[in-house]
Amino acid sequence: MKKNLDFLMTGYARLCAVAVFLATSLLLGFLIKRGLSSVDLKLFFGDTHWLSAITGTQPVFEGIWPAVVGTLFLVLLSSAISIPTGVASGVYLSEYASGRVRSFLGFAVDVLSGTPSIVMGLFGFTMILFLRNTLLPQARPSLFLAAVCIALLILPYVIRTTQTALEAIPEHLRLLGPSLGLSHWHNIRYLLVPLAGRGILSGVILAIGRAAEDTAVILLTGVVARAGLPASLWDKFEALPFRIYYLAAEHRSQAELDQGFGAALVLLLLTGFLFLAAFFLHAKFEKRWKTH
Amino acid sequence: MGANRAGLISERGIQRSLLIVTGISAVAILFMLALLVYFCLPLITSDGMSAVLSWEWKPFSGHFGILPMCLVSLLLSVFALGLAFPAAIGICGFVTVLAPRGLARFFLILIHFMTSIPTVIYGFVSVFLLVPLVRDRLGIGTGFSFLTAGLTLSLLILPTIVLIFHARLQQIAPSLRLTAEAMGLTPARQFLHVLIPASSRGLIVAAVMGFGRAVGDTLISLMVAGNAPQIPSSLFDSVRTLTAHVALVVATDSQSLSYRSIFASGLILFLLMGGANFLIRRLDDGIGKDRHEEEP
Amino acid sequence: MGILRKRMNVVAVLSVFFLLGWFRSAALCGALDGFAGLEGTIGIAGGTAHIPVMNDAAKAIMTFNPKIRITVEGGGSGVGVQKVGEGLVDIGNTGRAVSQEEIAKYGLKSFPFALDGVAVAVHPDNPVDNLSQQQVRDIFAGSITNWKDVGGKDGSIHLFCRDEASGTREVFWEKLLKKGPVAGTANIVSSNGAMKMAISRDKDAVGYVGIGHVDQSLKAVKIESVAATQENASNGSYPVVRKLYMNTKGEPARLTKAFIDYILGPEGSEIIRRHGYIPLE
Numbered sequence: 001m002k003k004n005l006d007f008l009m010t011g012y013a014r015l016c017a018v019a020v021f022l023a024t025s026l027l028l029g030f031l032i033k034r035g036l037s038s039v040d041l042k043l044f045f046g047d048t049h050w051l052s053a054i055t056g057t058q059p060v061f062e063g064i065w066p067a068v069v070g071t072l073f074l075v076l077l078s079s080a081i082s083i084p085t086g087v088a089s090g091v092y093l094s095e096y097a098s099g100r101v102r103s104f105l106g107f108a109v110d111v112l113s114g115t116p117s118i119v120m121g122l123f124g125f126t127m128i129l130f131l132r133n134t135l136l137p138q139a140r141p142s143l144f145l146a147a148v149c150i151a152l153l154i155l156p157y158v159i160r161t162t163q164t165a166l167e168a169i170p171e172h173l174r175l176l177g178p179s180l181g182l183s184h185w186h187n188i189r190y191l192l193v194p195l196a197g198r199g200i201l202s203g204v205i206l207a208i209g210r211a212a213e214d215t216a217v218i219l220l221t222g223v224v225a226r227a228g229l230p231a232s233l234w235d236k237f238e239a240l241p242f243r244i245y246y247l248a249a250e251h252r253s254q255a256e257l258d259q260g261f262g263a264a265l266v267l268l269l270l271t272g273f274l275f276l277a278a279f280f281l282h283a284k285f286e287k288r289w290k291t292h
Numbered sequence: 293m294g295a296n297r298a299g300l301i302s303e304r305g306i307q308r309s310l311l312i313v314t315g316i317s318a319v320a321i322l323f324m325l326a327l328l329v330y331f332c333l334p335l336i337t338s339d340g341m342s343a344v345l346s347w348e349w350k351p352f353s354g355h356f357g358i359l360p361m362c363l364v365s366l367l368l369s370v371f372a373l374g375l376a377f378p379a380a381i382g383i384c385g386f387v388t389v390l391a392p393r394g395l396a397r398f399f400l401i402l403i404h405f406m407t408s409i410p411t412v413i414y415g416f417v418s419v420f421l422l423v424p425l426v427r428d429r430l431g432i433g434t435g436f437s438f439l440t441a442g443l444t445l446s447l448l449i450l451p452t453i454v455l456i457f458h459a460r461l462q463q464i465a466p467s468l469r470l471t472a473e474a475m476g477l478t479p480a481r482q483f484l485h486v487l488i489p490a491s492s493r494g495l496i497v498a499a500v501m502g503f504g505r506a507v508g509d510t511l512i513s514l515m516v517a518g519n520a521p522q523i524p525s526s527l528f529d530s531v532r533t534l535t536a537h538v539a540l541v542v543a544t545d546s547q548s549l550s551y552r553s554i555f556a557s558g559l560i561l562f563l564l565m566g567g568a569n570f571l572i573r574r575l576d577d578g579i580g581k582d583r584h585e586e587e588p
Numbered sequence: 589m590g591i592l593r594k595r596m597n598v599v600a601v602l603s604v605f606f607l608l609g610w611f612r613s614a615a616l617c618g619a620l621d622g623f624a625g626l627e628g629t630i631g632i633a634g635g636t637a638h639i640p641v642m643n644d645a646a647k648a649i650m651t652f653n654p655k656i657r658i659t660v661e662g663g664g665s666g667v668g669v670q671k672v673g674e675g676l677v678d679i680g681n682t683g684r685a686v687s688q689e690e691i692a693k694y695g696l697k698s699f700p701f702a703l704d705g706v707a708v709a710v711h712p713d714n715p716v717d718n719l720s721q722q723q724v725r726d727i728f729a730g731s732i733t734n735w736k737d738v739g740g741k742d743g744s745i746h747l748f749c750r751d752e753a754s755g756t757r758e759v760f761w762e763k764l765l766k767k768g769p770v771a772g773t774a775n776i777v778s779s780n781g782a783m784k785m786a787i788s789r790d791k792d793a794v795g796y797v798g799i800g801h802v803d804q805s806l807k808a809v810k811i812e813s814v815a816a817t818q819e820n821a822s823n824g825s826y827p828v829v830r831k832l833y834m835n836t837k838g839e840p841a842r843l844t845k846a847f848i849d850y851i852l853g854p855e856g857s858e859i860i861r862r863h864g865y866i867p868l869e
Contacts, residue, residue, distance in 0.1 A: 005480070009481075009483065010390050012382050013382045014386060016378075016379045016380075016381075017382070017383055019379065021399075024402060024405075027409075027421075057654065058651075089310070089316070105314050105315070108317045110569045110572070110573060114504055114568060116507070116509070119328075122554065122555070126328070127327065155317060159317070213411065213412065213413075215510075215511050216539065219510075225662065235629070244416055245412050248415065248416045249777070252640070252784070264413055271410055274408070275404070275405060427790060434746040436786075520772060543663050543667065543753075
């Protein structure tokens with residue numbers, strides 16, 4: 001009887017592990033099998049020559065290049081907004097905030113992190129409506145709006161990882177700065193943040209990955225199926241995750257379906273690469289503290 | 293001395309500016325809530341709220357009820373949680389206690405990797421793999437169903453639950469395991485009888501986070517649940533979640549009251565997640581807050 | 589004298605070739621000439637039946653003049669009306685006529701450019717070939733639920749419908765379903781393209797789609813023995829037909845007008861025909 005319980009538990013655990021492994025392999029394998037053959041220059045640039053496509057002299061019609069560039073712009077812009085803000089907030093919450101303030105602001109950050117992405121998109125959409133009715137009648141869904149909403153979406157990630165990374169610094173290293181006469185801020189700036197650097201960076205990279213894959217927010221804030229390269233911040237744009245969704249919902253031919261698989265593989269490679277970078281940084285970061 | 297005072301002043305300035313920056317999060321939340329409520333106001337004042345909180349969504353016959361979608365969101369998330377939670381416990385047991393170190397590490401990396409897979413990819417693969425499976429192999433329905441969405445959703449939230457629970461286990465496991473081992477318990481029993489009870493709060497937090505993730509997801513149900521605005525009577529019925537409803541109606545808004553219903557939906561989602569977060573906070577207080585004072 | 593004649597002959601022959609070439613390229617360039625020297629953006633949104641035509645036109649125009657940028661989105665006729673009315677796009681496409689309220693509210697100007705029927709579509713392997721109007725009504729109302737009740741194989745009917753903003757839906761509901769009830773269990777898809785995809789992958793599926801979207805991956809069912817073709821739609825024997833419209837808010841701006849003229853012109857007609865619609869003269 002006793003042995004049975006052991007056996008059952010171990011068997012069950014193994015079963016779960018195998019099941020998850022199978023599910024993931026199935027997912028990846030299917031994608032790679034159907035998509036790998038489609039990943040070539042034609043996937044990105046259609047019939048346009050790649051050099052003129054990249055320099056922007058010729059528009060790309062059947063390729064995913066505009067979507068890739070759109071995603072790139074989105075990620076860059078939202079990171080530029082959220083990373084400095086997030087790191088600063090994380091520093092504040094970890095090093096400066098008193099108990100009550102920390103609790104209150106921490107709660108706000110938590111609520112922000114729990115907000116569904118579609119609600120964030122709705123927020124952006126209502127912002128435009130609000131502006132159109134009041135201050136700015138020409139406001140329209142745009143790259144800038146989408147970037148701001150995504151920045152809000154990923155802000156909690158950056159804040160939390162910065163906070164956690166700073167809090168993980170052992171006590172004796174925290175005392176090093178003040179023991180040398182450094183002010184609180186100087187201690188943070190020249191010692192603690194660099195020490196926590198890798199952890200913070202891994203959080204930043206995770207946030208970037210989240211920005212690249214988001215679909216629900218951009219659905220409501222200005223992404224379209226065809227717009228070419230983003231011409232300005234205040235205009236509609238294309239993005240890779242939306243292109244994948246769109247092709248899944250309505251591809252008109254086998255060629256378009258293949259393009260969908262190719263695009264899905266490209267997105268997966270992008271997020272996979274970001275993940276690896278973040279993971280190794282984080283692993284090195286942890287290792288650092290374990291040996292001290 | 294003068295230099296010190298200057299240092300103190302800029303110190304204050306820095307603290308203040310950091311506070312302002314951090315306050316952005318709080319301001320954003322309040323602003324979001326305010327906007328949602330502002331756009332819901334016409335509903336409340338014109339008594340449209342009762343129209344929206346009803347059970348039929350047939351905009352051309354004048355019915356704008358979003359309650360079927362609310363129900364489906366809850367049911368689907370509970371279903372996904374019901375599949376993912378037991379599996380997550382199994383995997384945590386495997387990784388923490390029952391597997392050799394190399395295999396455990398591999399699985400941990402796998403689970404981490406799963407969190408980086410974009411949601412749209414889960415949906416995409418589901419459309420072309422799972423939907424035909426349900427439709428042709430199981431032979432019931434169109435393939436776009438509650439079941440399909442539930443299965444995909446459970447795979448989506450599984451890594452979240454595993455990682456949160458695993459993090460908690462890692463905090464408490466070393467000391468507890470030693471004691472349990474000394475008492476002669478096998479690893480499986482250590483896990484079952486000692487670790488799980490000791491980390492019950494972590495379990496609840498993980499479950500709530502997983503549930504929250506499921507409720508908040510849009511793409512999967514949009515792509516594979518079928519989007520019929522009805523109360524499901526079987527696993528194979530086509531259903532629509534609240535999140536998919538917002539995406540559909542905004543993309544297709546054509547009438548005033550159906551349009552307003554998305555703000556009510558947004559508000560409900562926002563409050564639901566806010567509530568879940570509050571719950572987690574209350575539970576989490578005391579767990580893993582101050583890492584400095586961990587091992588005595 | 590001999591050399592002069594030879595030279596004049598050569599010149600004559602060369603002139604003929606030159607003139608021929610010039611005329612030919614003029615005929616081809618004529619339609620796009622309206623875009624020479626212009627620059628700017630044209631935003632187009634709305635009906636999903638229009639999208640293939642809009643995309644091809646956009647491609648031709650943007651290749652000719654890279655300074656012009658044309659964005660195309662779907663969303664359905666309702667979205668087209670809203671977005672052009674609110675000034676968010678320049679052209680709002682609809683697969684139905686704009687209503688009086690819409691014209692009054694937004695000040696819209698309509699430009700019909702093609703004729704398209706709406707077909708009841710099933711999977712190509714579905715043996716059902718012909719349905720009566722009442723059968724169609726019953727299927728979409730959910731009272732007939734098995735294919736064998738209408739002469740097909742035994743299997744439950746998988747119903748697919750369009751979203752609320754769809755002009756295709758509205759036309760189909762008015763003209764064939766006669767505003768009858770539609771089952772609440774139907775799967776909802778958001779565009780003609782999505783409908784086509786859903787039906788072509790499901791052997792038991794049935795839905796409705798613009799005839800211009802019908803190809804070998806679908807089968808258009810005959811309604812009371814009248815085939816669902818554009819010819820039958822235009823001569824009136826097929827009951828469900830609608831015009832495809834481009835709508836602008838007030839008089840269109842110069843660039844937008846050039847685009848509309850392009851669609852209504854000979855090259856536009858060619859694109860329209862290529863995608864299975866009938867251009868309006």
